[in-house]
Amino acid sequence: MAALMHCRRCLYTSAHPLGLMLDAEGICSGCRVHEEKDRLDWAERWQRLESLLAPYRSRSGETYDCIVPVSGAGDSHYIVHLVKQRLGLNPLLVTYNKYFNTSLGIRNLANLRIRFDCDLIQQNVNPHAVKKITRATLRDFGSDYWHCLAGQTVFPVQTAVRYRIPLILWGAHQGLEQVGMYSHEDEVEMTRRHRQDHDLMGREADDLPTMFDTLKESDIWQYRYPDDAALSAIGVRGVYLGNYVRWDPKAQHEQMIERCGYRTAAFARTFDTYDHVDCWNYMDLHDVLKLHKHGYSKVTDHACREIRHGRLTRAQGLALVRRHEQAAPQHLDKFCEWLGLDRSGLGFLLDRHRNPRWWREAETGRWAFAGASTTAGEAAGVTMPPASAVFEANDVLAHDGIDGYITIGKGHP
Amino acid sequence: MLEKRLIGVITVKDGWAVQSIGYRRHRPLGRPEVIAENLDRWGVDEILLQCIDRDAQGGGPDLALLERLCRRGLSTPLVYAGGVRSVSDGVRAVQAGAERIGIDALLHDDPHLAAELAEPLGAQALIAVLPLSVHNGALAWLDHRSRLSTPLAPALLDVLASGAISEVLLVDWQHEGVHEGFDERLLALWPMPTQPLIAFGGLSEPSQLRGVLERPNVVAAAVGNFLNHREHAVQRLKQSLAGLPLRAATHAPLDPARAWS
Numbered sequence: 001m002a003a004l005m006h007c008r009r010c011l012y013t014s015a016h017p018l019g020l021m022l023d024a025e026g027i028c029s030g031c032r033v034h035e036e037k038d039r040l041d042w043a044e045r046w047q048r049l050e051s052l053l054a055p056y057r058s059r060s061g062e063t064y065d066c067i068v069p070v071s072g073a074g075d076s077h078y079i080v081h082l083v084k085q086r087l088g089l090n091p092l093l094v095t096y097n098k099y100f101n102t103s104l105g106i107r108n109l110a111n112l113r114i115r116f117d118c119d120l121i122q123q124n125v126n127p128h129a130v131k132k133i134t135r136a137t138l139r140d141f142g143s144d145y146w147h148c149l150a151g152q153t154v155f156p157v158q159t160a161v162r163y164r165i166p167l168i169l170w171g172a173h174q175g176l177e178q179v180g181m182y183s184h185e186d187e188v189e190m191t192r193r194h195r196q197d198h199d200l201m202g203r204e205a206d207d208l209p210t211m212f213d214t215l216k217e218s219d220i221w222q223y224r225y226p227d228d229a230a231l232s233a234i235g236v237r238g239v240y241l242g243n244y245v246r247w248d249p250k251a252q253h254e255q256m257i258e259r260c261g262y263r264t265a266a267f268a269r270t271f272d273t274y275d276h277v278d279c280w281n282y283m284d285l286h287d288v289l290k291l292h293k294h295g296y297s298k299v300t301d302h303a304c305r306e307i308r309h310g311r312l313t314r315a316q317g318l319a320l321v322r323r324h325e326q327a328a329p330q331h332l333d334k335f336c337e338w339l340g341l342d343r344s345g346l347g348f349l350l351d352r353h354r355n356p357r358w359w360r361e362a363e364t365g366r367w368a369f370a371g372a373s374t375t376a377g378e379a380a381g382v383t384m385p386p387a388s389a390v391f392e393a394n395d396v397l398a399h400d401g402i403d404g405y406i407t408i409g410k411g412h413p
Numbered sequence: 414m415l416e417k418r419l420i421g422v423i424t425v426k427d428g429w430a431v432q433s434i435g436y437r438r439h440r441p442l443g444r445p446e447v448i449a450e451n452l453d454r455w456g457v458d459e460i461l462l463q464c465i466d467r468d469a470q471g472g473g474p475d476l477a478l479l480e481r482l483c484r485r486g487l488s489t490p491l492v493y494a495g496g497v498r499s500v501s502d503g504v505r506a507v508q509a510g511a512e513r514i515g516i517d518a519l520l521h522d523d524p525h526l527a528a529e530l531a532e533p534l535g536a537q538a539l540i541a542v543l544p545l546s547v548h549n550g551a552l553a554w555l556d557h558r559s560r561l562s563t564p565l566a567p568a569l570l571d572v573l574a575s576g577a578i579s580e581v582l583l584v585d586w587q588h589e590g591v592h593e594g595f596d597e598r599l600l601a602l603w604p605m606p607t608q609p610l611i612a613f614g615g616l617s618e619p620s621q622l623r624g625v626l627e628r629p630n631v632v633a634a635a636v637g638n639f640l641n642h643r644e645h646a647v648q649r650l651k652q653s654l655a656g657l658p659l660r661a662a663t664h665a666p667l668d669p670a671r672a673w674s
Contacts, residue, residue, distance in 0.1 A: 002427060002428075014427070018441060018443075019429040019431075019441025019442070019443065020441060021426070021427075021429075021431060021439040021440060021441055023438065023439075029438075029439065029440045029441060032438070033440070175441075179440075179441055180440050180441075181432075181440055181441055181442060182432070182440065182641075182642070183440070186638075186642050187642065188641075188642045188643075189642065189643050189644060190644065191451075191641075191643070191644045192451070192644065193443070193447060193448060193451040193641075194443070196447060197443035197444055197447040197448075198443060202444060202447060228454070228455075228645065228648075228663065231644065231645070232645060232648070236644070237644070238644075
């Protein structure tokens with residue numbers, strides 16, 4: 001096994017699951033690509049975007065110009081703001097129902113649809129299939145989230161083919177932002193290969209059913225990517241706005257909070273109150289599994305992003321990571337109730353996916369952690385970050401008092 | 414007329430497929446086997462898998478990776494390069510699933526030993542990988558381990574003239590990963606006019622690829638990084654190269670305006 005190497009600037013290591021390259025100066029590929037944000041001429045890049053999108057504008061105004069995948073969190077408000085208000089396009093919003101919805105997420109999604117005056121369609125895969133898939137992926141490769149990732153990356157593409165709308169507009173490219181997979185100037189677009197390789201952890205829908213399981217083709221077919229011939233016939237193309245706009249999620253969220261009514265909530269396992277407020281699991285069970293498998297959790301992603309944007313020092317970021325990453329999950333009972341598991345069964349599954357590279361069972365049931373943050377350097381005695389680095393919550397996940405999954409929700413602003 | 418080939422290059426470092434820029438900077442792309450499967454489905458004519466850290470590590474060819482690729486049941490011919498130090502290394506790489514072998518460092522260390530690989534494998538299975546640049550109007554040959562360039566060695570040219578190696582992969586290493594970066598002077602300055610050549614490094618645009626492939630001694634063009642930026646990149650590139658003797662693409666886009674942009 002290759003030795004673990006830390007980036008000298010951020011908190012990522014050479015063990016990042018998307019891959020990470022360190023250069024001769026010990027700076028990672030993600031930090032190097034981030035430098036482009038302060039080098040590129042973003043006004044010129046916006047012009048490039050407008051030229052690229054020009055052929056897709058509907059002349060009649062009676063059809064949609066593009067598809068925009070959205071949720072009740074993430075960068076959705078900002079993306080729709082760019083598409084509708086700055087580019088003047090008429091988007092069809094599409095969303096995949098992940099079932100782990102918070103009422104705050106349902107509220108934000110309704111706000112998005114109403115505030116920006118957009119049509120929205122939602123994919124609800126039948127819950128029996130979703131639960132069967134979740135049992136299989138949790139057991140086989142420690143993912144409670146495969147169906148969410150598969151659904152939210154395939155439903156927009158299926159809709160593009162079905163409605164014959166070739167253009168899909170996404171926000172930032174995760175691989176570019178986190179590990180510098182591409183330069184902004186590569187102008188990378190959506191591909192089936194990237195989805196399979198990274199979003200789906202190498203496992204397509206058809207890889208899930210096995211002879212040892214009850215999962216059948218009838219459970220997974222809705223997660224199949226359209227074939228090459230169908231994509232070619234429509235000319236489906238997925239463009240990332242992050243290649244043309246200087247992407248800064250904190251600043252963008254704060255703009256959307258102030259101008260468009262986006263609402264936020266605090267989490268135990270990170271300091272970022274803006275991301276993932278639509279889901280009970282992402283910053284909870286899913287984040288614990290990430291720590292078990294990869295030796296770091298979402299708070300490291302958030303800290304790296306803030307370090308690169310210059311709002312945290314590396315030591316401040318590391319202190320925040322150490323403060324949050326071992327925080328106990330708070331919503332496991334909701335997941336157990338939804339899936340029909342008991343807590344000991346879930347605990348068994350969680351332990352099964354502890355990677356021995358990061359975890360050692362010191363004694364029965366007590367695990368010693370040796371993940372990336374334990375060897376990342378000193379963070380003792382650092383001063384608190386400045387006010388510009390603070391994330392504030394203006395709501396709670398149980399927005400209207402419902403402390404559980406909203407499996408189907410229309411919402412209200 | 415023999416058809417010319419479009420080769421998809423997968424560059425591997427630390428086990429990851431990477432984008433490589435100028436033999437110096439690298440960006441992670443993903444799992445080599447997933448990228449190979451994708452190139453296979455898209456209808457590329459040959460896949461070059463080059464493991465760029467194997468020569469320096471001295472660990473021999475990455476046989477485990479080759480075996481993983483072969484388990485995917487790909488139908489595209491596979492060239493393997495990286496870490497081939499001896500005849501037995503080359504034979505083991507072929508036994509693990511490569512159709513052909515690319516040799517680079519061995520040509521610096523012992524070009525005659527490289528030629529001996531033709532005994533068990535046949536000349537058709539050997540490709541000389543030569544990272545070149547133009548220096549003072551002449552070709553300079555890079556040893557990527559020391560990062561030093563020297564003139565083409567007479568011993569190398571003797572081995573190539575003997576016919577022990579079927580094709581030369583001529584790499585513009587300085588412009589690798591640079592859009593439209595390929596320096597055609599490398600082809601013009603190549604001293605053996607009948608030697609079949611493969612051009613690689615900074616080939617990104619159809620017009621440039623067409624110019625290279627129209628040269629009589631260029632039998633193939635290889636593209637790496639740029640095939641990872643768009644859906645159906647191979648099909649679109651091939652559609653833009655219509656009229657050249659290339660194998661047809663699979664599921665070519667219907668709208669010619671979108672062939673390559």
